[in-house]
Amino acid sequence: MDYLQSEPSAALAGVVRSLWLVRGPAQHRLERIFPMPFVHLIVNLSGPYRATDPLTGRTAGPLTGVFCSGLQSHFTLSENPSRLFNLGAVLDPDAVGRLGLEPSAITGRVVTVDLPALATFREAALAPDLDTAAGGLLDRQKMLDALDAALVLSLRDEAPDPVVRHAVAALNEQPSRSVASLASECGLSHKSLIDRFRRATGVTPKSYATVVRFHRLIDELPLGEDVPWADLAAATGYYDQSHVIRTFKAFTGFTPQDYYRIARMHGRESARFVPVG
Numbered sequence: 456m457d458y459l460q461s462e463p464s465a466a467l468a469g470v471v472r473s474l475w476l477v478r479g480p481a482q483h484r485l486e487r488i489f490p491m492p493f494v495h496l497i498v499n500l501s502g503p504y505r506a507t508d509p510l511t512g513r514t515a516g517p518l519t520g521v522f523c524s525g526l527q528s529h530f531t532l533s534e535n536p537s538r539l540f541n542l543g544a545v546l547d548p549d550a551v552g553r554l555g556l557e558p559s560a561i562t563g564r565v566v567t568v569d570l571p572a573l574a575t576f577r578e579a580a581l582a583p584d585l586d587t588a589a590g591g592l593l594d595r596q597k598m599l600d601a602l603d604a605a606l607v608l609s610l611r612d613e614a615p616d617p618v619v620r621h622a623v624a625a626l627n628e629q630p631s632r633s634v635a636s637l638a639s640e641c642g643l644s645h646k647s648l649i650d651r652f653r654r655a656t657g658v659t660p661k662s663y664a665t666v667v668r669f670h671r672l673i674d675e676l677p678l679g680e681d682v683p684w685a686d687l688a689a690a691t692g693y694y695d696q697s698h699v700i701r702t703f704k705a706f707t708g709f710t711p712q713d714y715y716r717i718a719r720m721h722g723r724e725s726a727r728f729v730p731v732g
Contacts, residue, residue, distance in 0.1 A: 456477065456478075456479040456480075456482065456539075457476075457477065457478040457479050457595070458475070458476070458477050458478075459475065459476045459595045459596070459599065460473055460474065460475045460476075461473070461474050461475075461596065461599045462474075463544070463603055463606070464603050464607065466607045466610070467603065467606055467607060467610075469547060469550055469615065469620075470546060470547060470550040470553050470554065470606075470610070471544045471545065471546055471547075471603075471606060472493060472545040472546070472547060473544075473545045474542070474543070474544050474545075474599045474602055474603060475542070475543050475544075475545070475599075476541070476542045476543075476595055476598060476599055477539055477540075477541050477543075478539060478540045478541075478595075479538070479539060480537065480538050480539070481535040481536060481537055481538060481539050482730070483535065483730035483731075483732065484534065484535055484732055485532060485533070485534055485535070485730070485731050485732035486532075486533045486535065486728045486729060486730055486731065487530045487531070487532060487533075487707065487708065487728075487729045487731050488506075488524075488530060488531045488532075488533050488727065488728055488729075489530050489669075489673075489706055489707055489727045489728075489729070490526070490527040490528060490529065490530065490666045490669070490706055491526075491527070491666065491670065491727065492526075492548065492627070492663065492666045492667045492670055493526075493545050493546060493547065493548055494523065494524065494525055494526060494545075494546040494547075494548055494551050494556075494561065495523065495524040495543055495544075495545060495546070496521070496522075496523050496543060496544045496546055496554070496556075496568070496573075497518075497521070497522050497523070497524070497541055497542075497543045498520075498521050498541065498542045498543065498573055498576065498577050498580070498602065499518060499519060499520060499521070499522065499540075499541050499577075500540040500541060500542070500577065500580055500581060501536045501538055501539050501540040501541060502519075502536030502537065502538065503516060503517030503518060503519045503536060504516060504517065504518040504519075504522075504533060504534065504535060504536065505517060505518065505533070505534040506518065506524070506531050506532070506533050506534075506565035507531065507532040507533075507534070508529075508531065508532075508563075508564075509529070509530065509531075509532055509708065510529060515564065515565040515566060515567075516534070518565065518567060520567060520574065520577060521567065521568055521569075521570055521573045521574060521577060522565060522566060522567045522568060523556060523561050523565070523566055523567075523568045524561075524564075524565045525551075525558070525561030525562040525563060525564055525565075525566075525657060526548055526561075526562050526563070526656060526657055526658050526662075526663070526666070527563055527666075528563060528658075528662065528705075528706075529705060529706055529707075529708075530706060530707050530708055531565060532731070533728075542580075542598060542599065542602050544602070544606060547615075547623070548623065548655075548656045548657075548658075548663065549615050549616065549619045549620055549623050549652075549655040549656050550615045551656075552611070552613065552615070552655070553610055553611050553613060553615065554570065554606070554609050554610065554611070555570065555609065555611055556568060558653075558654070558655060558656055558657035559657050561657065562656075562657030562658060563657075570609050571609075572605040572606070572608035572609045573602075573605050573606070573609065575605065576601055576602060576604075576605035579601070580598060580601070615655065616651055616654075616655050618641050618643065618648070618651055619651055619652050619655040619656065621641060622637055622641065622648065622652055622660055623656070623663070625637055625640075626660060626663055626664045626667055627667055630664040630665070630667040630668040630671065630692055631664070631668065631692035632664075634648065634649065634659075634660045634661055634664075637660065648660065665702070666706075668691060668692050668693070668702075669702055669706055670727075671691045671692070672687065672688075672691040672693070672699065672702075673726050673727070675687060675690065675691055676715065676718065676726075678715075678718055678719050678722075678723060682711075682715055684696045684699060684711060687699075699711055707729070709729075714729070717729055717730075
């Protein structure tokens with residue numbers, strides 16, 4: 456599998472965390488994609504995807520152009536094409552409005568989005584007369600640079616809410632801190648902070664912190680030895696081992712032990728995109 460990740464340009468600071476490209480045969484037809492503490496914007500240059508919400512049975516697809524995966528509260532089942540060729544941007548969850556995306560319209564969903572500059576970029580990337588050897592757009596870094604430029608063209612002249620920006624950073628640093636203490640620090644009522652946070656991200660501060668804490672747990676999970684679940688729970692901000700079990704089932708559909716077995720089998724690269732078929 457061909458994979459490249461790069462840093463965004465300075466013009467995208469505070470909006471885009473990273474850019475990526477993946478190309479090659481799909482290793483698995485079906486994957487469970489876990490909730491993540493950021494938003495994914497994807498330019499699909501391969502066959503169609505289908506994304507199914509396991510709780511509602513609602514399927515988004517076929518996803519053939521530019522689509523977005525908002526903040527999720529549980530895993531999504533992704534049906535992949537036989538070959539992958541995608542470029543994407545990892546977005547700060549409170550800055551999606553700068554690209555013209557409405558948080559409430561993408562939260563908990565995988566949806567096609569209408570961003571003209573990215574549609575134009577996709578048409579150029581799919582042009583049949585590009586020559587990689589001649590340094591055309593199919594050169595991986597040039598493609599990411601062109602994606603960066605398209606994202607810059609999509610920017611709107613509006614700054615993210617500074618209170619929400621501070622709250623997101625604080626919860627990324629310490630997801631176990633209380634919303635009440637964060638609201639007091641921001642000089643707001645508890646309700647005001649929740650309302651502003653939801654308006655900017657589509658979710659509440661508590662929901663966001665829960666996803667951040669879960670990813671910290673996955674990142675700390677040792678794959679080469681038995682897992683001291685009680686110690687790991689305490690180190691990553693969970694009350695106890697039963698709290699970890701409830702979170703795993705809610706977010707992934709797996710028990711911790713089932714997830715650990717699969718993660719050891721497929722490796723760290725499948726930690727958030729778990730093959731199931």
